[in-house]
Amino acid sequence: MTLIQPSRKRKPRARRVLGEFPSVESLLAGIDALKNGGYDTLETFTPFDIPELDARLGLRRSRIGWLVFTCGLIGMVLAFGIQWWANVHNYPLNSGGRPVFAIPSFIFPTFEGLVLAASFGAFFGVLAWLRLPRLWAPIDEVEGFTSASIDRFWIAVGAVDADDSGERAQQILRDSGAIQTIAPADV
Amino acid sequence: MTTTAVDSVAQSQAARDAVEEFPVVYDVPDDAALTDQILSPIWTRSRAWWPLFIVSGLLAVLFIYAMGVTFVRGIGSWGNNVPVAWAWGITDFVWWIGIGHAGTFISAFLILLNQRWRASINRFAESMTLFALVNASLFPILHLGRPWFFYWLIPYPATMGVWPNFKSSLPWDVAAVSTYFTVSLLFWYLGLVPDLAAARDRAPGITRRRIYGIFALGWRGSSQEWRHYRVAYTLLAGLATPLVISVHSIVSLDFAITQLPGWHSTIFPPYFVVGAIYSGLAMVLMLILPARRIFHLKDIITEAHLSNLAKLMLVTGSMLAYSYLCEAFVSWYSGDPFEYYTSFVARPLGPYAIIFWLMLCANILTPQLFWWKRMRTNTVVLFGASLLVFAGMWCERFIIIVGSLNRDFLPSSWHFYAPSWVDISLLAGSMGLFCFLFLAFLRWVPMVALSEVKRLHLDMRKERQPVKVRAADGAAS
DSSP: OOSSOOOTTOOOOOOEEEEEESSHHHHHHHHHHHHHTTOOOEEEEOSSOOTHHHHHHTOOOOOHHHHHHHHHHHHHHHHHHHHHIIIIIISOOOSTTOOSSOHHHHHHHHHHHHHHHHHHHHHHHHHHHTTOOOOOOGGGGSTTGGGGGTTOEEEEEOOOOTTOOSHHHHHHHHHTTOSEEEEEEOO | OOOSOHHHHHHHHHHHHTTOSSOSSOOOSOHHHHHHHHHHHHHSOOTTHHHHHHHHHHHHHHHHHHHHHHHHHOGGGSSOOSSOOSOHHHHHHHHHHHHHHHHHIIIIIHHHTTOGGGGGTHHHHHHHHHHHHHHHHHHHHHTTSSGGGGGGGSOOOOTTOOOOOTTSHHHHHHHHHHHHHHHHHHHHHHHHHHHHHHHHHHOSSHHHHHHHHHHTTTOOOBHHHHHHHHHHHHHHHHHHHHHHHHHHHHHHHHHHTSOOTTTOOTTHHHHHHHHHHHHHHHHHHHHHHHHHHHTTOTTTSOHHHHHHHHHHHHHHHHHHHHHHHHHHHHHHHTOOHHHHHIIIIIHHHSTTHHHHHHHHIIIIIGGGGGGSHHHHHOHHHHHHHHHHHHHHHHHHHHHHHHHHHTSOSOGGGOOOOOOOHHHHHHHHHHHHHHHHHHHHHHHHSOSSOHHHHHHHHHHHHHTTOOOOOOOSSSOOO
């Protein structure tokens, strides 16, 4: 798929061998076989979340929670601060003789500020973390790669040397059940 | 799917299956066929869709017209009077916002409780929340009197040098409803991203591929993407969950912090929240029952979903009955003659007695049907019961608001309330707008959370439990 033409100045990336698998079981088998074969730089593309992959690919739990937590704290302080500034400091308002600094009545907007800011943190945080939107990537040019969002499971095997034909990695992929392999490509 | 320890989950799910009545997904052919089935309404025109879309669009035009009349002629065009200063408009607001709650309940609450059956219906429920909130947020703005100054409710550094009064419950409402809408939208969209990517990759033609490609933000489903997505999505669910509780609690405080008999009650926050989820569950059922039939979704929205929703209605309906009882008991026990009068004379015997009794019957008796398994899976009964609850909950909001205001402390100020044609048009029009938006959703957005259903299907197979194959009677899609 070509949505945006690639820039000519694009940095050359390490070439990768790709394999397409028909099922999660064969995908997991493929990863194990590749790791046994000494290939450690692996990335998968799957139509749905497969948490079992994390341990195999050496991925740690996302740290995005800390970002969300920080955003929530900022939102909380900001929402409380706005109310304090508005109703206590800048324009003290006598409302039915209640205390000017009426903390209990400030709780609700403070809570909403927390949730709102934390949600912005989660949504925009995950997009920024993943560098999305990224409408075009080299891998989109691979024939048949669109199946990765439908019903197929792809492995990209990295760190293939420039002089490596990638035949060994492709053989491992085929042996573990890949229905299609792609020779080393700049993806 | 957001589980990390999948194997242990699979074990506990297998144990749970022993007590489950129906499978949560039947043996759907394969992921590609499932994707094509769910996406097909996007690519192919349905003959029934256009007439429905046009009718609901016309009703939405009526909504806009009634809003225009309200803008030009003011609140005087409504039936409101003194003492019934809040009437139909606030009833609609409270009712619509309550309907939205079940969407968040199904999508966010149930994800945290690891209820896997939610996967097939969460997109319907979340969309319902969004469109209900669009309607809900319009009513208080229309009710402002000078709606074009609605931004005065937001704390911004105005040249007038004044600020909203945060000791009033109305700015709380603004904070609660705007946050709720924003978080619901973000949650809905983040959940959609992998499915929009599937739509992009299945789209016929470059134009549609580009449009869905832009909305899919370049999602490719890589292991890195899923790793962060999973946590962000669950955190959003975790953040949306307290909103289910807080938003209608805050709305109820608009009433509870006043001194009017029938409003001045500490039970209001939980009472409103339960009623909200209850009415929303009825709405979800009313939406998925036809959708399930029209789009042949019986293999992924199974009897398990219908039965579970019916059970939830039974639970929330019973909690609501308990709230009615508590409210009546406390007004008797308080010894306050005004409270007593409102609960035991004005409401059951006063001018709106019919609506009061309709509310009691619809909201309390209807869900009692769902003690029987056969009733929980009978689509006609479910639809009829949902319709009754849907109407019954509107009656409840009406009784709380108008039923309390029209008989306040001073008999000399009592006044009957009747809606004007503008009030009625606003309610009918808002339903039209809701249907209009929902039909647009069915037409242009993947209506089922594909990636989650695919994962659910895999889990079912993983449990090595023979996936029950449906009986041949009209089930094949």
